[in-house]
Amino acid sequence: MAKNKPSQGARKTxxxxxxxDPKVKMMIELISRIRRQSITGVVEAAIEEIAFDLDAPxxxxxxxxxxxxxxAVSEVWSTDESERFINMCFHLPSLLTYEEQRIWETIKASPFFFATEESTxxxxxxxxxxxxxxRVTIRRWWSDLLGHVDEFxxxxxxxxxEPKG
Known part of the structure; x- marks a missing residue:
C-alpha cells in the first residue's frame, strides 16, 4: 500500500x-502528445485498461x-486506510504482502479488535x-496497531x- 509522508496527512493523489527504459519513456511522451494528455493521464488510462482486463481472485x-x-478494487476501495485494509484482507487475501499478512494475523490474534455487544x-x-x-476500534487504534506490528x-x-494506557 502506498504511504504518505507523516507530515503530509491524507492527500487526493x-x-x-x-x-x-528510455524507449518506453519516449513512447509515453509521444502518446501524451498524440492524445493531448499529461503523462500522468496516459499512465492512469493504461493502468485502468489493464485492470479492466486482468482477473483477480x-x-x-x-x-x-x-x-x-x-x-475488485471498486469493492475494496475506501478513503479510510484501515477500512480498505480490512476489505482487502477479506476479499483479496491471496494478494497480501508479508507485511500485510503480519498486520492481519495480529488483528485476528487480538481479542481487542473483535465486536462485542457494545460495538456500533x-x-x-x-x-x-x-x-x-x-471497525470503529480498528480505525481508532490503526496507527498504534501499525506501530505495534513494526515493533514486533x-x-x-x-x-x-493490547492498547497501552
Missing amino acids: ETLTLRL FYFDGETEKWSLSS VATLFTVEGKGRLD RDSRTIVPF
Whole structure:
C-alpha cells in the first residue's frame, strides 16, 4: 500500500517514482502528445485498461471467484486506510504482502479488535471461529496497531495487540 509522508496527512493523489527504459519513456511522451494528455493521464488510462482486463481472485460469499481487478478494487476501495485494509484482507487475501499478512494475523490474534455487544459498527464478514471485527476500534487504534506490528516485526510469532494506557 502506498504511504504518505507523516507530515503530509491524507492527500487526493499519490506520488510514484518509476525507472523506465528510455524507449518506453519516449513512447509515453509521444502518446501524451498524440492524445493531448499529461503523462500522468496516459499512465492512469493504461493502468485502468489493464485492470479492466486482468482477473483477480476475489473471495465473496464463501467462494473465490474471478473478478476484473477494476471491479475488485471498486469493492475494496475506501478513503479510510484501515477500512480498505480490512476489505482487502477479506476479499483479496491471496494478494497480501508479508507485511500485510503480519498486520492481519495480529488483528485476528487480538481479542481487542473483535465486536462485542457494545460495538456500533461490526464488519459484515466473520473471522472463522472468532466472530466479526469492530471497525470503529480498528480505525481508532490503526496507527498504534501499525506501530505495534513494526515493533514486533522480528518476532517469530504474532504478538497480540493490547492498547497501552
